[in-house]
Amino acid sequence: MTLQAVVEKLKAKFGDTVLDEREFRGEMTVTVKKEEIVAVCTFLKEELGFNFLTDLCSLDYLGQAPRFMVVYQLYSIGDHLRLRLKAPVEEADATIDTVSGIWSTANWLERECWDMMGIVFNNHPDPRRILMPDDWEGHPLRKDYPVQGPDREPYQGRIE
């Protein structure tokens, strides 16, 4: 199966749910509505052979709407294809359904995403912080979180 065929099948099955498809340097990125993320992922795994969740992370487009974007890097061990799936998440309702029921890998990766970016994963089996201490305030990878940490003067030596 080719990547193009995967995208066609995805669009045929989900129609309006697919918001955008983009190719850059031979990599395919498909953006879908977050409400359908579990259905889309299940379809990709069961029907199209994307049996491996390589990575999961999120982007913060501070000042834009929707503010967040959750990014899934999928891989098909059978066909050796990579597909990137994205789902926009608004700031006011920074939640998305967990995909840890589909790939167990997502468990820790979603915990990290919550820890670093503050996106809540609905129905997550173990919604704790993972890298930062349990009582930490804030989410360090957000763009409005200072790089030097909270309550500290910025480093003056940097030339911006």
Added chain:
Amino acid sequence: MANVETMTINMGPQHPSTHGVLRLVLELDGEKVVKAVPHIGFLHRGIEKLSEHRTYHQILPLTDRLDYLAPMHNNLGYVLAVEKLLGLSDAIPERAQVVRVLLAELTRLKSHLVWLACHALDIGAMTVFIYCFREREHIMNIYEKVSGARMTSNYFRVGGLSADLPAGLEQEIRDFVNEMPRHIETYEGLLTGNKIWQKRIMDVGVISGEDAIDLGVTGPSLRASGVDWDLRRDQPYSGYENYDFEVIVEQGCDTWARYHARLKEMRESCKIIHQALDKLEPGPILADAPKVVLPPKQDVVNTIEALIHQFKIITEGFPAEKGEVYVGVENPKGEVGFYINSEGGPRPYRMKIRPASFVNLQALPKMVEGGLIADVVAIIGTLDIVLGEIDR
């Protein structure tokens, strides 16, 4: 069983066999592990956050500090991702490609040597540790001659290499690799036939191929569960498609199978290094992309153009197009990937590192639960984790 009283104990973060600062909370029923909960993050340095505030050249030294047992591999994954983002992938000169493969495979040997040394030491076989570190020291010396540093190499560059190999090093690497299979036999002689070693690792930490894929396990740990997948062969980078090597797959799914898989992988690495040395021809080591690569030092002191380029690239960095790429490489521990999202400009908007050890560690509870507490140490060893990469 009704009314079983369990005991909860804490293992780590200061524990010699947790390979860094891993903390495990173990719930025990006698000697049996009922539940294991890993706690990580003690080594978190915010490398992803820092990357958003540095230019592409400045991020490279940070990647050394991820998996500090295989720094060249992290460098490689990162530079490949940036080169892909810039559209430079096809412009890398042949010599640079071959040297990258050569050093990547030496790194694999180095990382596997530390794995074997610590794995055996954890289980009580101290002799092997000394032997492995003796050979590792050779590789460290090669590293030092190549990059000037033993561990934080920072040697590859976006577009090629920071410097050419020093004279005479090729012969030294060849001598070392000629000797290496004999050393691997020594390790095997010390361990494979040893009854204690066999009892400690056979049928310990069993994980099926299906579960391993579901949990995202990669690298030798996945291949020892019967899954035939190696990025060097299936999504080749740096010219790996031109090398003749075997992807080691074992069917045992246990620690014994992973032990054999890694030892065989070391032999394959020796084969690849020989081929790389044969392919090594004199030639340029940097791509012809003056806006991206730093000019040769000789030119910087002699010509004004090179000096200006050097100054501009150091102070301003180079801009990348708006776009996003993901590149995964076959690190000794598994797939290490770099996802770079660029909004234009000299810095990534977001860089996500896919750490092999982080994801592999997630399989630990599944492997230890139901087993004996003494096996926890063996299973941590066989997963071959590095906390620098897990915590980033």
